[in-house]
Amino acid sequence: MSPITPPMKNSTAIGVTALFALVAFAILISLPEKKGTHEMKQEPSRVxxxxxxxxxxxxxxxxxxxxxxxxxxxxxxxxILVKKMNRYMEQTGKNYLSTDEADAVTSYILSNIPAKN
Ligand code: HEC
Structure with a gap:
């Protein structure tokens, strides 16, 4: 192998760099969805x-x-179950509940237990 890098090697390096840039870009454009989930966590009442x-x-x-x-x-x-379900919602990217909203759901369920579904 010659000590001088042939021109082909350089363009291959550029190609690889461009590929990494593309992959990084693809990852970047896939991020807003996750960001949305975090926004929901801060302001769940919007959901x-x-x-x-x-x-x-x-x-x-x-x-x-x-x-x-x-x-x-x-x-x-x-x-406990409502909290667990809410974790499922958050983990699977569904609309999920704030602590207050989860409490409201639990209260609603508890107030209906004696009734028939
Ligand atoms: C993200 C999807 C998802 C959402 C939304 C969800 N659940 Fe579930 N639920 C599951 C899965 C998966 C199971 C079965 C596995 C398990 O029980 O952990 C389940 C099981 C259950 C069960 C049976 C559990 C048992 O032990 O018999 C009940 C009751 C339940 N869910 C209630 C709720 C209530 C109430 C809500 C709303 C607050 C809710 N789920 C929302 C995914 C979900």
Whole structure:
């Protein structure tokens, strides 16, 4: 191998650099979606504006499955379950609830447990 770098090597290096720049750009343009998720975390009320526990329950919980029966869990279990579901929502990029909104959903569920679905 000659100590002087042949011109082809340089253009190959430029090509590789351009490829990395492209990949970096592709990663960059894929970021705004994640940023949106963080914005929701700061201002969750924008996602479900002024919604009641009932509306929050009906609109957020159907993002993945049908609405669960109120009687399917006990008052001890629901608060933990709603938090867990909210984590699922956040992790999977769904609209998710603020702490207050999650509490409102839990209260709504708890107030309906004796009723039939
Ligand atoms: C991001 C998707 C997603 C959303 C939104 C979601 N869930 Fe779920 N839910 C799941 C998955 C996945 C399971 C099954 C796995 C599990 O139980 O952890 C599940 C299971 C359940 C179960 C059965 C759990 C059990 O142990 O029998 C209940 C009840 C439930 N969800 C209630 C809710 C309520 C209430 C909401 C709204 C606050 C909600 N889910 C929103 C994904 C979701």
């Amino acid at each position: 479900f504006p002024l919604a009641s526990g009932k509306t929050l329950f009906e609109e957020s919980c159907v993002q993945c499955h049908t609405l669960p029966l109120f009687k399917s869990h006990t008052p001890d279990q629901w608060p």
